[in-house]
Amino acid sequence: xxxxxxxxxxxxxxxxxxxxxxxxxxxxxxxxxxxxxxxxxxxxxxxxxxxxxxxxxxxxxxxxxxxxxxxxxxxxxxxxxxxxxxxxxxxxxxxxxxxxxxxxxxxxxxxxxxxxxxxxxxxxxxxxxxxxxxxxxxxxxxxxxxxxxxxxxxxxxxxxxxxxxxxxxxxxxxxxxxxxxxxxxxxxxxxxxxxxxxxxxxx
Numbered sequence: 321x322x323x324x325x326x327x328x329x330x331x332x333x334x335x336x337x338x339x340x341x342x343x344x345x346x347x348x349x350x351x352x353x354x355x356x357x358x359x360x361x362x363x364x365x366x367x368x369x370x371x372x373x374x375x376x377x378x379x380x381x382x383x384x385x386x387x388x389x390x391x392x393x394x395x396x397x398x399x400x401x402x403x404x405x406x407x408x409x410x411x412x413x414x415x416x417x418x419x420x421x422x423x424x425x426x427x428x429x430x431x432x433x434x435x436x437x438x439x440x441x442x443x444x445x446x447x448x449x450x451x452x453x454x455x456x457x458x459x460x461x462x463x464x465x466x467x468x469x470x471x472x473x474x475x476x477x478x479x480x481x482x483x484x485x486x487x488x489x490x491x492x493x494x495x496x497x498x499x500x501x502x503x504x505x506x507x508x509x510x511x512x513x514x515x516x517x518x519x520x521x522x523x
Contacts, residue, residue: 345373345459345493347413347427349387354451354472355483358394360409361437361451363387363470366486368413371421375460385415385426387489389468391435391453400479402439402449407431411455411468413491427493429457429466439479447475449484459493466493 352366368385372378389411397403409431417423435453442448451470456463470489472480 345371345427347371347387347491347493348488349413349470349491350486350488352387352486353483354470354486356391356399357482358399360393360405361389361391363389363486366489368415368421369488371415371426374421374426377420380419380421382419383416384418384421385413387414387491388412389470391431391451394437395434397437399437400439400481403437405431405435405437405453407433407435409435411453411457411466411491427457427459427464427466427491429455429464432456432465442474445477447477447479448472448487449475449480451489464493466491468492 347368348370349366350369352363354361354363356362366387367383368387369383370379370381371384372380374380390409392406392408395404395406407430411427411429411431412425413427415421415423415426431453433454435451438450438452440448440450449472451468451472453468455466455468457466458464468489468491471487473485473487475484
């Protein structure tokens with residue numbers, strides 16, 4: 321369990337350092353329960369564990385606040401085998417005033433495009449899912465675009481059946497809304513999540 325936690329933190333640090341270098345703001349979260357039906361998914365109980373680039377600052381870690389999201393309804397595919405959820409829903413990141421992070425809403429946004437729900441089956445036959453979506457919202461009174469990538473915990477040889485745990489996730493916000501920038505960070509975040517998946521589940 322300690323090695324899994326270390327892998328998650330290292331992945332988050334790598335993503336936040338990348339974000340700082342490019343003038344973006346990055347939020348990393350850990351844990352929580354992802355639940356739902358074809359009507360949509362909801363993530364609750366996830367903890368904000370790292371923030372980078374907020375108000376021009378460096379990387380701050382710890383128990384910094386909460387992270388939650390909801391999606392639109394399933395538009396194609398299936399909950400078990402992967403598919404696409406409709407745009408809509410919300411993603412909210414709240415700070416708790418710890419380590420210089422403001423107390424209150426840090427970012428609030430809406431999914432502005434269909435959300436990808438991807439099943440990955442590992443070599444040992446176990447499964448995990450990745451939720452990826454692009455958002456528009458508000459950060460410190462400024463309208464911004466963002467991309468979030470959330471990786472579920474391994475569901476064993478079974479499939480998503482209405483509820484699963486989240487291993488961790490990352491939300492990158494572009495200070496200047498440029499789709500190409502978001503695409504770049506989505507690709508980078510997916511790569512880091514793939515590395516984290518292999519570290520967590522390849523046993």
